[in-house]
Amino acid sequence: MQTPGLPSQDLDSILRRELLPGEHLLWSGRPQPGKLNAAFAIWFFAIPWTAFALFWEAMAFLPWVASTHTPSGIQWSFGIIFPLFGLPFIGVGLGMLWMPFGARRKAAQTIYGLTDRRLIRISAGRKRESASVMLGQMGPIDVSADADGCGTLRVQTGTGRDSDGDRVTERFEVLAVPDVARLESLLLERRAAVQL
Numbered sequence: 704m705q706t707p708g709l710p711s712q713d714l715d716s717i718l719r720r721e722l723l724p725g726e727h728l729l730w731s732g733r734p735q736p737g738k739l740n741a742a743f744a745i746w747f748f749a750i751p752w753t754a755f756a757l758f759w760e761a762m763a764f765l766p767w768v769a770s771t772h773t774p775s776g777i778q779w780s781f782g783i784i785f786p787l788f789g790l791p792f793i794g795v796g797l798g799m800l801w802m803p804f805g806a807r808r809k810a811a812q813t814i815y816g817l818t819d820r821r822l823i824r825i826s827a828g829r830k831r832e833s834a835s836v837m838l839g840q841m842g843p844i845d846v847s848a849d850a851d852g853c854g855t856l857r858v859q860t861g862t863g864r865d866s867d868g869d870r871v872t873e874r875f876e877v878l879a880v881p882d883v884a885r886l887e888s889l890l891l892e893r894r895a896a897v898q899l
Contacts, residue, residue, distance in 0.1 A: 839897055841875075853879060
């Protein structure tokens with residue numbers, strides 16, 4: 704399956720245009736959409752959810768289809784309310800089924816870069832989104848990698864509070880990039896140089 708995305712040279716030029724005056728690009732990488740298969744785990748929940756929502760909708764329409772006489776007022780009311788009640792649940796189910804494909808599509812339109820000053824993420828879909836974290840703002844780093852070296856690097860950038868008041872750790876993630884160990888080593892070198 705071909706995932707729509709921008710050609711490498713277009714993403715590279717977008718990344719280079721994002722650089723500040725005097726900033727030097729040390730590393731760049733694109734996520735491998737095929738490595739995002741974990742996103743499909745949501746289907747263990749989404750398929751039964753959507754199947755039940757579709758079953759509900761079919762059962763709600765059954766009286767309309769099977770009836771041979773004109774429905775009474777109460778049957779008429781419930782005949783409209785029950786099918787309408789099921790529609791949002793079908794929408795949520797279809798949305799969950801689409802999520803892994805959306806993640807792969809976004810990955811195909813994303814590029815990461817490490818400069819002598821910061822770590823950058825740019826997504827160039829329908830609208831361009833850019834995020835970065837300065838080397839001096841980075842906390843602990845954790846890396847997970849497959850046998851082929853492709854992996855994810857997470858940098859702790861701070862802590863905050865969620866809507867319930869619970870403490871949450873904020874992270875900047877570089878997802879599913881090849882040779883993640885090289886990125887980690889360059890990042891640690893640059894961070895050590897900044898702290899001197």
